[in-house]
Amino acid sequence: MINQVYKLVAPRRIEVSYEDISLNTDKVIVRPKFISICKADQRYYTGTRGEEILKKKLPMALTHESVGEVSYDPTGALKRGQAVIMVPNTPYEKDELIGANYLPSSKFRSSASDGFTQDYIAINRDRLVVLPDEIDLRMASFSELISVAMHGISRFEKTAHARRNRIAVWGNGSLGYIATLILKKKYPDANIIIVGRTQQKLDYFSFADEAYTSNDLPADFSFDHAFECVGGNNSGDAVNQIIDYINPLGYISLLGVSEDLVPLNTRMVLEKGLTLQGSTRSEREDFENVVAFFVEHPDGADELQRLIGQVIKVRKTEDIIQAFEKDLNQYWGKTVMEWQI
Ligand SMILES: NC(=O)C1=CN([C@@H]2O[C@H](COP(=O)(O)OP(=O)(O)OC[C@H]3O[C@@H](n4cnc5c(N)ncnc54)[C@H](OP(=O)(O)O)[C@@H]3O)[C@@H](O)[C@H]2O)C=CC1
Ligand SMILES: O=C(CO)[C@H](O)[C@H](O)COP(=O)(O)O
Ligand SMILES: [Zn+2]
DSSP: OEEEEEEEEETTEEEEEEEEOOSSSSOEEEEEEEEEOOHHHHHHHHSTTOHHHHHHHOSEEOOOEEEEEEEEOTTSOSOTTOEEEEOOEEOSSOOSSSOGGGOTTSEEBTTTBOOSOBSOEEEOGGGEEEOOTTOOHHHHTTHHHHHHHHHHHHHHHHHSOSOOSEEEEEOOSHHHHHHHHHHHHHOTTSEEEEEESOHHHHTTOTTOSEEEETTSOOTTOOEEEEEEOOOGGGHHHHHHHHHHHEEEEEEEEEOOOOSSOOOOOHHHHHHHTOEEEEOOSOOHHHHHHHHHHHHHOHHHHHHHHTTEEEEEEEOSHHHHHHHHHHHHTOOSSEEEEEEOO
16 A cells, blocks of 8 residues: 655655555554644754754654554454554564663654654554543643653652652643643642743643742752753753752753753762653553553543644645644644644
């Protein structure tokens, strides 16, 4: 079967290519329904990922956050029309110690292989996580981003010391919103604190116990552990501020992505005996935990729906470009493409 794949060929230019999908394999064929745009996609789309990297990776179909409907399962185990989350990471080896999201041999969609902007996705069965009925598919389209926060928090739980009375999240964007929400659900008795740049965005965090702008922190401010969800040029300021205010022996989860090297106050990391842990992407288990979260916390799923910033119907290639352009000017929340192409 001939599949249409919509690939970024140069910054801000997307073209269709035609590729064969064989139906005589074990792979399941999924039709994307909703696709969400990540900051990482925007770095490729706008060309800020860097000329050398673009030269190596383009042409490439973007996006790694999507839900779809099963179109064809050669075994018949998955019914046609079943709603599924597609896990964007494809492992090629197993390691007893290192998760597939940290193995260089794995291929992550829209970074090392084509992403979800395709008419159909031929995907390994173990890369599909079935969604229960009555989940808002527009919200579920950014399950991958939710799974990244889930993954970071699960690593925090294994590593950070047990005093978890005050946990701070830096970054009042999409990832910060999700991390703050999951932390509040997991630690209802702890004080979950959000630190952002503008009051308007902090107002969305109604479930946080405390909210501050980063230039207005109380003098005696302190917390046990922190999550950095800022990324980009400001991640250095954020991590250094966390280092200033965190209690000794605290744990800092680094989740934001920066293209440039970030100078850090390592002297104070030493003096306070801090643990800094980087986390990226996620694996199947994290997606399963996301689905469990939707089921166990229907009010949490409602809060996640508030992160749907705009939904754009995509019927032709130009609509994909429109969605990416509009996303660049989106003040709050995720841009979701309703995939009707
Ligand atoms: N590790 C991983 O696997 C993943 C990492 N990411 C990365 O996480 C980062 C955040 O993503 P996302 O939430 O979607 O992006 P957003 O742009 O939505 O969020 C970043 C937020 O940080 C705020 N901010 C900027 N400077 C500071 C500061 N000094 N202190 C506190 N907050 C600040 C911004 O405010 P304002 O808008 O007002 O500037 C913005 O609200 C990105 O780098 C992204 O690439 C995303 C997905 C997965
Ligand atoms: O968004 C992400 C995961 O959800 C990561 O930021 C993304 O995987 C980084 O990829 P790249 O190295 O291609 O920029
Ligand atoms: Zn992403």
